[in-house]
Amino acid sequence: MTSTAFEQVRAIASDLFAIPAEEITTDxxxxxxxxxxxxxHLSLVLALEEKFQLQLSPDEIEQMTSVGAIARLLENKLPxxxx
Amino acid sequence: MLDLRKEVDALISSGSVEAANLRLAExxxxxxxxxxxxxxxxxxxxxRDKLPLRPYRIVFLRSFTVEPAIPLLRASAFVNGIDLTVxxxxxxxxxxxxxxxxxxxxxxxxxxxxxxxxxxxxxxxxWQTFADLSAExxxxxxxxxxxxxTQWIRAFRERSQAALIVHNLEQPARPACGIFDAQxxxxxxxxxxxxxxxxxxxAAEQRGVYVLDYDALVARQxxxxxxxxRKWLTARMPIAADQLLSLSREWMRFLAPLTGRIAKAxxxxxxxxxxxxxIGEDGMTGIxxxxxxxxxxxxxxxxxxxxxxKRGILLAICSKNNLDDAMEALNNHPGMMLRPKHFAAMxxxxxxxxxxxxxxxxxxxxxxxxxxxxxxxxxxxxxxxAALPEVMVIELPDDPLEYAAxxxxxxxxxxxxxxxxxxxxxxxxxxxxxxxxxxxxxxxKEDFYRFLEQEAEIAPVLPATLARIAQLTQKTNQFNLTxxxxxxxxxxxMAERPAWQVTSIRVRDRxxxxxxxxxxxxxxxxxxxxxxxxxxxxxxxxxxxETALLSYLADxxxxxxxxxxxxxxxxxxxxxxxxDFYAQHEFQLDQQTSNGSCWSFDLxxxxxxCPDWIKLNxxxxxxx
Numbered sequence: 001m002t003s004t005a006f007e008q009v010r011a012i013a014s015d016l017f018a019i020p021a022e023e024i025t026t027d028x029x030x031x032x033x034x035x036x037x038x039x040x041h042l043s044l045v046l047a048l049e050e051k052f053q054l055q056l057s058p059d060e061i062e063q064m065t066s067v068g069a070i071a072r073l074l075e076n077k078l079p080x081x082x083x
Numbered sequence: 084m085l086d087l088r089k090e091v092d093a094l095i096s097s098g099s100v101e102a103a104n105l106r107l108a109e110x111x112x113x114x115x116x117x118x119x120x121x122x123x124x125x126x127x128x129x130x131r132d133k134l135p136l137r138p139y140r141i142v143f144l145r146s147f148t149v150e151p152a153i154p155l156l157r158a159s160a161f162v163n164g165i166d167l168t169v170x171x172x173x174x175x176x177x178x179x180x181x182x183x184x185x186x187x188x189x190x191x192x193x194x195x196x197x198x199x200x201x202x203x204x205x206x207x208x209x210w211q212t213f214a215d216l217s218a219e220x221x222x223x224x225x226x227x228x229x230x231x232x233t234q235w236i237r238a239f240r241e242r243s244q245a246a247l248i249v250h251n252l253e254q255p256a257r258p259a260c261g262i263f264d265a266q267x268x269x270x271x272x273x274x275x276x277x278x279x280x281x282x283x284x285x286a287a288e289q290r291g292v293y294v295l296d297y298d299a300l301v302a303r304q305x306x307x308x309x310x311x312x313r314k315w316l317t318a319r320m321p322i323a324a325d326q327l328l329s330l331s332r333e334w335m336r337f338l339a340p341l342t343g344r345i346a347k348a349x350x351x352x353x354x355x356x357x358x359x360x361x362i363g364e365d366g367m368t369g370i371x372x373x374x375x376x377x378x379x380x381x382x383x384x385x386x387x388x389x390x391x392x393k394r395g396i397l398l399a400i401c402s403k404n405n406l407d408d409a410m411e412a413l414n415n416h417p418g419m420m421l422r423p424k425h426f427a428a429m430x431x432x433x434x435x436x437x438x439x440x441x442x443x444x445x446x447x448x449x450x451x452x453x454x455x456x457x458x459x460x461x462x463x464x465x466x467x468x469a470a471l472p473e474v475m476v477i478e479l480p481d482d483p484l485e486y487a488a489x490x491x492x493x494x495x496x497x498x499x500x501x502x503x504x505x506x507x508x509x510x511x512x513x514x515x516x517x518x519x520x521x522x523x524x525x526x527x528k529e530d531f532y533r534f535l536e537q538e539a540e541i542a543p544v545l546p547a548t549l550a551r552i553a554q555l556t557q558k559t560n561q562f563n564l565t566x567x568x569x570x571x572x573x574x575x576x577m578a579e580r581p582a583w584q585v586t587s588i589r590v591r592d593r594x595x596x597x598x599x600x601x602x603x604x605x606x607x608x609x610x611x612x613x614x615x616x617x618x619x620x621x622x623x624x625x626x627x628x629e630t631a632l633l634s635y636l637a638d639x640x641x642x643x644x645x646x647x648x649x650x651x652x653x654x655x656x657x658x659x660x661x662x663d664f665y666a667q668h669e670f671q672l673d674q675q676t677s678n679g680s681c682w683s684f685d686l687x688x689x690x691x692x693c694p695d696w697i698k699l700n701x702x703x704x705x706x707x
Contacts, residue, residue, distance in 0.1 A: 015088075015118035018125040039150055042318050046151050047117035049324035058317045 005078070006071040012047050013067055016040060026068025044070075052078065087113070091126055100133040105472065108162045112478050115159070115328055117151065123158035127166075136166035137342050142193040142245075143169065144177035146204035148320040155331035156338075163335070163344050163494070174319065175204065181235045184242055195246040195341055197334065198235070199297070201321060202252040202275060205231070209274050213259040218269035225274045228252075229281035236285045236292055248337050249286060250297040251279040256306035293337060293499055300333050332492065339494035346455035346475050346495040348427070348447055349391060350440060353402035353409055355459040357381060357421070359483065362408045372418035383487035385420040391490070394498050395505025397427040397447055397512055401439045401456070406431045427512030436463055437470035447512065455495050459483075514595040515622065521594075532627060532696040539631050540589040542702040544578040551599045552587055555618060560657040562629065563618040564650060564664060582607045584639065588632050590623050597622050601632055605640070612640035612686075614650035617664075624660060627694045633668055634693040635701070641686045648686055653679035 006026065013028065014021040017035040030036040036044075045061055048054075052074060056064075060077075064070045087110050094103035107123055127134075139160070143149050153169050160167045170191045172180050177198060180188040188196065203210040206228045209221065216224065232249070239247050258264035258271045265272070279298065286292040301309045304326055314320040322330065339345055354361040358381045359371030371378035372385075392398055398421070402409060409431045413423050423429070428446045430439035436458075444451045452473035458464050464476050475495050479486055490496070498505070518535070525531040544552060553571040560566070569577075578585045588601035600623045604616035614636065619629050640648050650665060665682035666672070668691055673681045684691075693699055 012118040015122040018121070042148070042320065043117060043121070043151050043154070046320075046324035046327065047121075050117055050327075053325070055311065055313065055323075058313060061317070 029066040120154040120158035127161040144172040152327040199250040233285040347453035348397040352458040380483035392509040399428040535592040612645040634691040648684040
């Protein structure tokens with residue numbers, strides 16, 4: 001089963017922020033998820049790096065303003081769709 | 084994995100916490116990641132009150148961001164039955180926290196403290212500007228840092244009884260002087276190594292202070308892969324995302340022995356676990372166990388098991404096999420590093436493995452929760468997890484070449500200290516089993532006793548045996564006539580009094596040395612010798628050693644001019660095996676009270692012969 005970058009980011013965000021995956025949309029962001037603070041943002045970055053086996057630059061981390069933005073970033077960064 | 088998460092949530096909302104616990108452990112086995120760790124900790128927080136978890140409080144004193152590694156540690160601790168409460172000290176405040184008696188560190192009342200400081204932070208001169216230093220300056224820097232660690236460790240121990248885990252210092256991936264560093268007498272690597280030696284020495288000076296070999300951990304994982312320079316510069320997080328799990332696992336290897344979540348015995352399957360192939364089908368020449376591929380994987384596993392047995396971990400076998408086939412391989416296969424003598428218990432039969440594991444635990448006299456179980460067959464593993472959730476079932480990878488490493492990294496086998504007895508434990512249990520087997524093969528008890536060739540050595544209290552004698556009075560429950568508990572000081576005081584005799588007995592036989600296994604304490608008054616204490620370790624019960632010791636007491640009392648030998652039997656819940664001891668040796672029942680019965684023996688008319696199959700050596704006049 002393959003899933004889109006959005007679905008994978010949503011699964012990780014659901015684990016980290018302890019909210020059901022169904023409640024997470026592309027617009028979900030630190031403004032709409034109250035457990036998404038700066039320490040959790042670092043945890044999210046590290047979880048994504050661990051999951052996709054890549055390193056995110058400080059510029060890229062700054063662009064991670066919403067779940068949709070993160071999914072787009074990963075789609076561009078990964079040569080093919082993530083497995 | 085999403086389905087497993089949904090299943091966990093459904094189980095939690097229906098109140099099935101035990102089942103949820105098993106599923107959470109399964110999730111962690113399948114997927115140990117930052118994301119699953121967050122999921123596990125949030126779900127365990129919902130059910131922690133309903134599970135038998137061991138609460139444990141831990142503080143991290145640090146010079147860098149450790150926060151992202153904490154959920155990984157907490158998840159792994161939860162799965163191992165530990166509920167961790169974590170406090171993290173402020174950045175670079177570790178020295179003040181340790182030195183200040185009123186700091187948040189001590190207010191938190193931790194069970195354990197981890198001190199983790201980067202070489203770059205505590206020794207910037209050695210790390211960053213080493214090339215500028217003269218040999219003397221480098222040595223000075225090394226001493227300065229060593230002294231700081233020694234001071235922190237001592238200060239900590241004065242202020243807290245908590246365990247302290249000190250990370251030692253990592254080496255740079257690329258030394259300042261390049262390849263010359265390895266040629267130089269005053270090298271950068273040498274300066275850091277010297278600090279690490281001193282940290283180890285300072286830790287060894289104190290009780291409960293342990294070194295985590297952080298340098299070895301980083302080297303094992305790869306220095307270049309370990310670090311993330313960008314995260315260090317932007318978030319004070321020096322460790323790469325995919326290495327945090329290794330760090331949390333290393334912490335877990337300390338937490339397991341600190342919290343007592345350890346395995347005392349390792350129970351292994353045989354076919355495709357201890358050797359490659361199936362002995363019942365492939366036969367002696369078909370199974371794989373040698374120095375070549377693929378047999379080397381099994382030899383490597385056996386080598387780990389030998390190493391574990393040196394830590395005092397008992398080895399046992401639980402295998403579905405024909406006993407004769409399996410024993411043929413264990414006894415005679417040329418590639419086997421483990422032989423029957425290495426195993427403290429064996430269940431080789433076609434019965435249910437869960438039942439066999441229960442029997443092994445009871446034979447070894449340890450709890451089922453002290454067993455670790457290794458089996459290549461996932462179905463057997465799953466059955467044990469379901470039937471006996473207390474057993475630590477070790478998840479084996481598919482590739483047998485990875486079996487050895489899996490066992491080496493299992494926290495349940497870690498020990499922080501080792502005693503001489505730990506190192507001999509397997510041998511003691513194996514000897515015991517050989518005795519039990521030998522006993523079966525004799526028609527009469529007497530023939531078995533003669534075959535044993537027992538030798539007993541009787542001695543007064545010696546400085547070297549005082550601790551063991553006191554320990555025996557404190558922990559012997561079964562063959563103990565009066566169950567009086569004495570401290571070392573009390574034993575020493577009794578031995579000083581002229582009318583008192585404190586006697587110990589050591590026993591060895593053809594299978595091995597039992598060590599010091601019995602104690603008798605008597606005192607004489609008006610021609611009557613009273614037995615205050617008479618006890619024997621359960622290892623030697625039923626081998627007539629008790630008669631030999633009693634015979635010695637009677638002869639000694641008669642020689643000192645006593646007319647009578649008397650002794651009380653004070654019943655407890657556990658000392659039934661000693662109940663008929665005096666009656667069996669022709670003592671007369673004198674009185675019966677609510678506390679027990681008093682028995683007497685007429686030394687002027689009777690004697691107690693020492694069994695002729697026990698050779699008795701008496702050591703006297705060797706005080707001090």
